[in-house]
Amino acid sequence: MTGSNDRLLEVNDLTVHFHTDRGVVQALDRVQLFVDRGEVVGLIGESGSGKTTATRSVLRILPPSARIAGGRIRFDGRNLLTMSEKELNATVRGRGISLVPQDPFNSLNPVFTVGTQVRDILKWKGGRGPSGSIEMERALDMLREVQIPSPWEQLKRYPHQFSGGQRQRLMIAMALLPRPGLVIADECTTALDVTVEAQILALLRGLVREMNVSVLFITHDLGVASQICRRIVVMYAGQDMEDAPSERLFERPGHPYTRELLESLPTPGGDIRDIPGEVPSLLRPPEGCRFHPRCPSASADCRRKRPEKVEIEPGHWVRCFHPVESQP
Amino acid sequence: MNRSLLIYACKRVVYAVPTILGLLVLVFVISRVIPADPAALVAGEMATPQQVEALRKQYRFDEPLPVQLVLYLKRLAKGDMGKSLYSGRKVFDDLVDRFPATLELTLVSMVLSILIGVPLGILAALKRNSVLDHLLRGVTVAGLAIASFWLGIMLQLFFSMWLGITPLGGRIGMSVDPPASITGMYILDALLTLNGRALWSAAVHMILPSLTLAFASFATITRFTRSGVLDVVQQDFITYERAMGLPPRLVIYKYLLRNAIIATVTQIGLLFGLLLAGTVVIETVFDWPGLGLYAFNAIVLSDYQAILGVTLLAGIAYVTVNLLVDIALSLIDPRKAET
Amino acid sequence: MKGFRLAWKKFTRDRLAFTGFVIIFVLLLAALFAPVLAPYPEDTFQIHPADRLQPPSAEHLLGTDSMGRDILSRLLFGTRVTLVIAVIAVGVSLLIGVPLGLVAGYFENLFSEGIMRVADIFLSIPQVILAIFLAQSFRPSIRSVILALSITYWPWFTRIVYAETRALKKRAFLEATEAVGAGSLRTIVLHVLPNVSSSIIVRSSIGMGFTILTAATLGFLGVGAQPPTPEWGVTIAESRQFLPDAWWYATFPGLAIFIVVMGFNMLGDGLRDILDPRIRRGFD
Numbered sequence: 001m002t003g004s005n006d007r008l009l010e011v012n013d014l015t016v017h018f019h020t021d022r023g024v025v026q027a028l029d030r031v032q033l034f035v036d037r038g039e040v041v042g043l044i045g046e047s048g049s050g051k052t053t054a055t056r057s058v059l060r061i062l063p064p065s066a067r068i069a070g071g072r073i074r075f076d077g078r079n080l081l082t083m084s085e086k087e088l089n090a091t092v093r094g095r096g097i098s099l100v101p102q103d104p105f106n107s108l109n110p111v112f113t114v115g116t117q118v119r120d121i122l123k124w125k126g127g128r129g130p131s132g133s134i135e136m137e138r139a140l141d142m143l144r145e146v147q148i149p150s151p152w153e154q155l156k157r158y159p160h161q162f163s164g165g166q167r168q169r170l171m172i173a174m175a176l177l178p179r180p181g182l183v184i185a186d187e188c189t190t191a192l193d194v195t196v197e198a199q200i201l202a203l204l205r206g207l208v209r210e211m212n213v214s215v216l217f218i219t220h221d222l223g224v225a226s227q228i229c230r231r232i233v234v235m236y237a238g239q240d241m242e243d244a245p246s247e248r249l250f251e252r253p254g255h256p257y258t259r260e261l262l263e264s265l266p267t268p269g270g271d272i273r274d275i276p277g278e279v280p281s282l283l284r285p286p287e288g289c290r291f292h293p294r295c296p297s298a299s300a301d302c303r304r305k306r307p308e309k310v311e312i313e314p315g316h317w318v319r320c321f322h323p324v325e326s327q328p
Numbered sequence: 329m330n331r332s333l334l335i336y337a338c339k340r341v342v343y344a345v346p347t348i349l350g351l352l353v354l355v356f357v358i359s360r361v362i363p364a365d366p367a368a369l370v371a372g373e374m375a376t377p378q379q380v381e382a383l384r385k386q387y388r389f390d391e392p393l394p395v396q397l398v399l400y401l402k403r404l405a406k407g408d409m410g411k412s413l414y415s416g417r418k419v420f421d422d423l424v425d426r427f428p429a430t431l432e433l434t435l436v437s438m439v440l441s442i443l444i445g446v447p448l449g450i451l452a453a454l455k456r457n458s459v460l461d462h463l464l465r466g467v468t469v470a471g472l473a474i475a476s477f478w479l480g481i482m483l484q485l486f487f488s489m490w491l492g493i494t495p496l497g498g499r500i501g502m503s504v505d506p507p508a509s510i511t512g513m514y515i516l517d518a519l520l521t522l523n524g525r526a527l528w529s530a531a532v533h534m535i536l537p538s539l540t541l542a543f544a545s546f547a548t549i550t551r552f553t554r555s556g557v558l559d560v561v562q563q564d565f566i567t568y569e570r571a572m573g574l575p576p577r578l579v580i581y582k583y584l585l586r587n588a589i590i591a592t593v594t595q596i597g598l599l600f601g602l603l604l605a606g607t608v609v610i611e612t613v614f615d616w617p618g619l620g621l622y623a624f625n626a627i628v629l630s631d632y633q634a635i636l637g638v639t640l641l642a643g644i645a646y647v648t649v650n651l652l653v654d655i656a657l658s659l660i661d662p663r664k665a666e667t
Numbered sequence: 668m669k670g671f672r673l674a675w676k677k678f679t680r681d682r683l684a685f686t687g688f689v690i691i692f693v694l695l696l697a698a699l700f701a702p703v704l705a706p707y708p709e710d711t712f713q714i715h716p717a718d719r720l721q722p723p724s725a726e727h728l729l730g731t732d733s734m735g736r737d738i739l740s741r742l743l744f745g746t747r748v749t750l751v752i753a754v755i756a757v758g759v760s761l762l763i764g765v766p767l768g769l770v771a772g773y774f775e776n777l778f779s780e781g782i783m784r785v786a787d788i789f790l791s792i793p794q795v796i797l798a799i800f801l802a803q804s805f806r807p808s809i810r811s812v813i814l815a816l817s818i819t820y821w822p823w824f825t826r827i828v829y830a831e832t833r834a835l836k837k838r839a840f841l842e843a844t845e846a847v848g849a850g851s852l853r854t855i856v857l858h859v860l861p862n863v864s865s866s867i868i869v870r871s872s873i874g875m876g877f878t879i880l881t882a883a884t885l886g887f888l889g890v891g892a893q894p895p896t897p898e899w900g901v902t903i904a905e906s907r908q909f910l911p912d913a914w915w916y917a918t919f920p921g922l923a924i925f926i927v928v929m930g931f932n933m934l935g936d937g938l939r940d941i942l943d944p945r946i947r948r949g950f951d
Contacts (some may be wrong), residue, residue: 109583609795627799627889643797
């Protein structure tokens with residue numbers, strides 16, 4: 001296990017509720033998660049599993065209906081949940097942690113040129129040179145870095161004049177400009193088609209290595225995660241189920257849910273198998289382990305209490321009373 | 329201004345031409361088809377049969393409609409809109425003389441409703457469901473239900489007749505000479521000629537008419553700004569800008585506002601029509617010597633040519649303003665120029 | 668039926684819509700029973716010079732006018748004038764505007780383009796001004812006001828129905844470029860009309876309020892109803908020369924207009940929330 005000095009982001013027992021007309025949605029239930037310096041971690045789960053809520057909690061940009069009901073979030077040794085808005089804006093958002101958003105089509109402001117938006121990021125997020133001037137040169141370099149041709153011309157254009165792939169390149173450039181410690185990439189390739197997705201992944205992988213920045217990579221796609229992440233955290237219905245190095249997770253998943261998930265992937269043979277049962281409503285989530293109604297190895301314990309995380313092997317944690325037997 | 333914008337502006341102008349032409353034809357058809365005897369209507373109620381016949385000849389009301397239409401368009405092209413029974417002058421000259429007074433009133437009302445409506449709409453949206461929000465909702469719903477002539481009379485009753493703090497009507501005090509005419513708009517002319525006395529008097533006379541006229545458009549602007557802001561707040565790019573820690577002021581007043589204001593600006597063109605129509609009533613109530621009062625006098629005296637002239641001018645002004653608004657909109661929203 | 672009951676339940680829970688509904692219901696009652704409710708029903712036309720310009724009192728709750736007529740009684744009879752004008756004008760606008768909107772939206776050809784251009788031209792003159800011009804061409808009367816309002820209001824229905832129909836087609840359960848014929852007529856009536864009906868209902872309610880306001884304006888300007896018709900706008904115009912002393916004369920008719928228009932607007936806004944297709948799908 002890595003030393004705690006390398007911990008960049010640490011989320012502990014995070015519980016988040018949404019107060020809606022129909023009741024309280026228990027979106028996150030005591031979730032644990034960490035990212036070390038220089039590490040690329042995947043956060044995987046189906047839609048509604050709480051991935052986006054988790055990252056929005058980290059950046060404290062949850063919608064007004066959400067309440068953080070418990071837990072701690074530490075970034076670079078500092079408690080994010082007690083930090084003032086002002087301090088968050090000054091030191092965390094877009095500085096320590098920056099974001100590559102989910103949907104490149106709607107994440108750039110449609111009525112301002114890309115140049116205006118890049119310039120504001122530079123101006124407010126530490127892109128000033130020694131003389132205090134805004135380092136437009138660096139922005140241009142960064143745009144070349146993400147393979148946007150003739151960047152100076154591009155800055156005068158509006159978002160709708162770019163393709164989806166180009167926009168996502170822009171978003172990546174804007175995320176990296178402030179030299180952040182951590183980049184949260186929230187389903188950043190989902191809206192793109194497959195070839196563009198592959199290009200963006202390759203670009204991101206290269207840049208991350210080059211700049212030695214940590215990434216929390218959120219996706220519902222195990223295949224995509226395996227291409228870029230060193231370690232993967234699996235979420236289901238607001239609980240973190242498993243946390244393991246990528247290869248190990250694919251070879252020997254410890255949690256029944258992860259195993260079902262892997263088996264449901266389309267195989268070269270062409271078989272697709274769904275996990276039996278339905279994703280539970282988080283208005284009234286199952287007691288104990290939230291996967292138990294669909295779990296083949298569920299026992300009485302699973303219905304009563306939530307399992308603790310067990311380290312079944314160094315660096316491989318499973319939140320389950322009955323981890324899948326390791327097959328040597 | 330870039331090329332696509334220029335192309336859009338040209339396209340929009342070209343599109344407005346058939347609308348204006350259609351408007352002229354519509355007014356023509358109404359004036360020739362609906363009245364039992366157009367010549368008698370034009371001649372007025374006091375005319376003798378000989379006078380009616382003379383007019384019939386002069387305007388060639390006996391000719392088939394298409395021929396009349398061509399003649400009518402030809403006359404319009406020369407600025408000939410006939411003679412006003414009430415002033416005895418050419419309708420065109422009357423309209424030109426009275427246009428600045430109405431333009432001034434309309435502009436002041438528009439500016440007032442924007443200056444008050446936009447900030448209040450933003451505030452209501454940012455403090456959603458607050459006391460202020462509910463209060464504003466009440467006021468804006470009322471603003472669309474109040475008859476403006478009644479509101480004007482009530483304000484007159486209270487402020488002018490009972491409290492005596494505002495003039496009852498008119499553009500400027502009886503004892504004050506109007507400022508030297510440059511634009512024909514008193515407030516502007518008084519400013520340009522540094523005429524303090526006229527400025528004060530003109531401004532005081534402007535208060536009640538402009539507030540009355542502005543009320544309905546203020547209500548609309550507040551509503552649309554509020555819903556515009558609420559709509560944009562939920563957009564992904566605002567979430568992104570907040571997540572990137574850009575200062576809240578920058579996000580609201582720069583990034584959010586320009587998007588939210590699109591809905592408001594779209595309304596301004598429509599509101600101009602509302603204001604223009606409103607001037608007929610407001611100028612009547614406040615004895616404001618513009619086109620609206622001219623129209624009212626024309627109604628009272630059955631001065632048909634004058635009403636026709638006002639209708640045409642209002643239509644053309646309205647189409648023109650909407651054209652300008654559309655072009656302004658494409659400056660705010662670059663996507664518009666490309667559709 | 669179940670859908671209707673659910674809608675009704677939702678409707679009564681929506682304070683805005685329900686208040687509007689109550690106001691309109693009271694207005695209907697007032698119009699219907701004006702002869703019974705009015706303290707001096709004969710005052711619609713009869714004059715009593717001796718009682719002129721009496722302030723509100725137990726005898727004349729809202730005072731009397733310059734001819735000594737009871738203002739409350741005239742207001743109550745005025746509801747009839749107002750409702751007749753608004754109902755016919757909105758009805759005629761519906762009859763013209765909705766079919767044109769459906770046709771223009773359903774077909775995509777020169778004809779539908781033409782309909783929309785004509786609608787645009789009608790909308791290119793501010794409504795009150797066009798209505799004044801029309802009413803003046805017809806010679807001022809209540810009939811002229813009704814005609815003028817119908818002729819100026821139909822394009823709003825056409826525009827809305829057109830937009831909704833086009834949106835509906837885009838949602839792609841209609842494959843509609845067939846030739847004009849019985850088949851397409853059937854589709855329009857059976858499939859398109861029901862789907863755009865909620866917008867039409869909402870627009871009608873708001874249109875009623877708008878039309879009442881415009882009718883009163885025309886009355887006030889003298890192009891509409893003529894004295895001694897107890898029309899509210901006309902009454903306010905008459906009252907002007909007796910201000911500031913006879914404040915009640917101008918005040919109450921204006922309040923009546925305000926309350927009634929407010930009622931229709933509130934009902935329209937409330938119906939919009941209730942009939943929103945996204946919500947409606949729940950109990951369809």
